Amino acid sequence: MSCFLQCSLVLSFMYSGVLAAPSLFGGHAARASSSSCRCFPGDSCWPSNTEWSEFNTTLGGKLIATVPIGSVCHHDPFAAYDAEACSSLQAAWFNEDTHYGSSSSVMAPFFANQSCDPFLPDTSRCVIGTYIQYAVNASDATDYQKALEFGQLHNIRLVIRNTGHDYLGKSTGAGALGIWTHYMKNIDFLDYTSPNYAGKAIKLGAGVQGHEAYAAAKAEGLVVVGGNCPTVGIAGGYSQGGGTGPLGSRFGMAADQVLEWEVVTASGELLIATPSNNSDLYWALSGGGGGVYGVVVSMTSKAHADMPSSAANLTFTNNGVSQDAFWGAVSVFHETLPAIVDAGGVSVWGFTNASFSMTPTYGPNITASQMSNLLQPVIQKLNANNISFTYAVKSYSDFLSSYDDPTMNPFIATSAIQLGGRIIPRSLVESNNSALTSAFQKITALGGGFSGIAMSVGGSPANDNAVNPEWRTALFDAVIYTLFDYTSWEANLVSQDLITDVLIPELATLTPGGGSYLNEADFRTVDWKDAFYGSNYDALKSVKDKYDPEGVFYALTGVGSDAWVEEADGRLCKTS
Structure with a gap:
């Protein structure tokens, strides 16, 4: 028996473990899929092992049956319990490459739903649960088309994933077939000409990550807009959701850079979308959210001339000073942000x-002296309040050297938090910074942490796109988080309620009618259509209906997602 078929038989047996899932999905007995639900493992409509094997043959052996990476930590049919391997996995669990090298693992632990948790006792369950069932390790558009054909033939839920960098559960799904783009790594540089742009461009395969694009661009004397985390994929949900990053104030959001998309639609058609060709699809993909309009094969974006840069870091605590002194310094820091982004x-x-x-403030084309001047007000405040601090400003000959400096851009653990977010308008900081500081005091006193990125992306991009209009008047994105507890599911439910019901409302009250960055937001946001998409939602829904009229593509809080609901066992069903 082949390894593939062995895995298939194990998966068919093991999926029943999702019936004992924690309360994210609860559980009920498997049943035959109705026409209103996607086919689910255990249903009579679910493909047989022979059908999966035949599908694998058509793909040239690119089908991967999911084996949870945590299986070495449990007594289960996937793999033998291995204490040494389990210890190594636990030590590496918070590294991005532990997850993006997997076709199924997710970095947001809430959406793994303790399906095969390496931190639980070895006698705990290890099931597929909320992980995808299979993945197509795609190499090109043909693989996409075959996956779409098989998925629709058998009415199977489809998921698009690259690295698993995803806080809203869009890169996983119970009973799903994943289109895994991670190894589509082509990078080409072009001299691009269009009515709105003439200059250097970079064409990225759907699997290219930020550090790969940055390094390739530097070799050409160029820079490209990508995320602050180097392992985030650029062409997927990052750019399709807007895309913040260290070059944002200099060039705009990642979606603002896009010149064209190469995309396979639900019907299997391969299209090129530009501002003048399939322009509605181009508009929607450029900021209107990933995973719902089609599967991107490649993205062509602007590339810009490299430049000397600076960077600065600053840390301080409340040791030996009053809370008023501490928060006074934080407040002054926020007051410096408009000048920094300008x-x-x-x-x-x-x-x-x-x-x-x-960690840090980036200064592309800003000298170290200029950077010091920009941060001088907060340094003066710290000295005036007798607050001890560490502070450094450095110069670099090029942008990537500042980005790669670990003293400036340190490692940040993944798979450690659950979060919500709110876009903070510049006007709030400039007119009512004291109220904002008070809100942050309340949020942190209740156990929430804060992470932010400030940049100026105002004005209209050369090519109109679907980026949330709230970004055009924003000063920063505020992310509020709590630490994930790998030993207590109940504690995580309490923390998520705290984020949704208490912490984010503190910011929403100060930003009525405002928005949230759809890549870093609370997945339970009640007014998600307005908060994530703003005035663009209805037009985005029209594009969705045109290119995916049957709802083949689903992503939680994605455009059109309210037509579907995940039932207690994770099964995806139509709402009406």
Whole structure:
């Protein structure tokens, strides 16, 4: 028996374990799928092992049956319990590459739903649960088309994933077939000409990650807009959801850079979408959310000339000083942000009610002297309040050197938090910063942490796109988080309720009618259509209906997702 078929038989047996799922999905007995629900493992409509094997043959062996990476930590049919391997996995669990090298693992632990948790006792369940059932390790558009054909033939839920960097559960799904784009790594540089742009461009395969694009661009004397985390994929939900990053104030959001998309639609048609060709699809993909209009094969975006850069870091705590002194310094820091972003800088920082860390403020085309001047008000405040701090400003010959400096852009653990977010308008900081500071004091006193990125992406991009209009008047994105507890599911439910019901409302009250960055938001946001998409939602829904009239593509809080609901066992069903 082949390894593939062995895995298939194990999966068919093991999926029943989802019936004992924690309360994210609850559980009920499997049943035959109705026409209103996607076919689910255990249903009579679910493909047989022979059909999966035949599908694998058509793909040239690119079908991967999911084996949870945590299986070495449990006594289960996937793999033998291995204490040494389990210990190594636990030690590496918070590294991005532990997850993006997998076709099924997710970095947001809430959406793994303890299906095969390496931190639970070895006697705990290890099931597929909320992980995808299979993945197509795609190499090109043909693989996409075959996956779409098989998925629709058998009425199977489809998921699009690259790295698993995803806080809203869009890169996983119970009973799903994943289209895994991770190894589509082609990078080409072009001299691009269009009515709105003439210059250097970069064409990225759907699996290219930020660090790969940055390095390739540097070799050409160029820079490209990508995320602050180097392992995030660029062409997927990152750019399709807007895309913040350290070059944002200099060039705009990632979606603002896009010149064209190469995309396979639900019907299997391969299209090129530009501002003048399939322009509605181009508009929607450029900021209107990933995973719902089609599967991107490649993205062509602007590439810009490299430049000397600076960067600065700053940390301080409340040791030996009053809370008023501590928060006074935090408040002054926020007052410096408009000048920083106006100069082309981008600041990344975080705080609790006891510590503050700016890691870093990027200064593309800003000298170290200019950077020091921009941050001088907060340094003066710290000295005036007798607050001890560490502070450094450095110069670099090029942008990537500042980005790659670990003293400026340190490692941040993944798979450690659950979060919500709110876009903070510039007007709030400039007119009512004291109220904002009070809100942050309340949030952190209740156990929430803060992480933010400040940048200026105002004005209209050369090519109209679907980026949430709230970004055009924003000063920063505020992310409020709590730490994930791997030992207590109940504690995580309490924390998620705290984010949804208490912490984010503190910011929403100050930003009525405002929005949230759809890539870093509370997945339970009640007014998600307005908060994530703003005035663009109805037009985006029209594009969705045109290119995916049967709702083949689903992503939680994605456009059109309210036509579907995940039932207690994770099964995806139509709402009417």
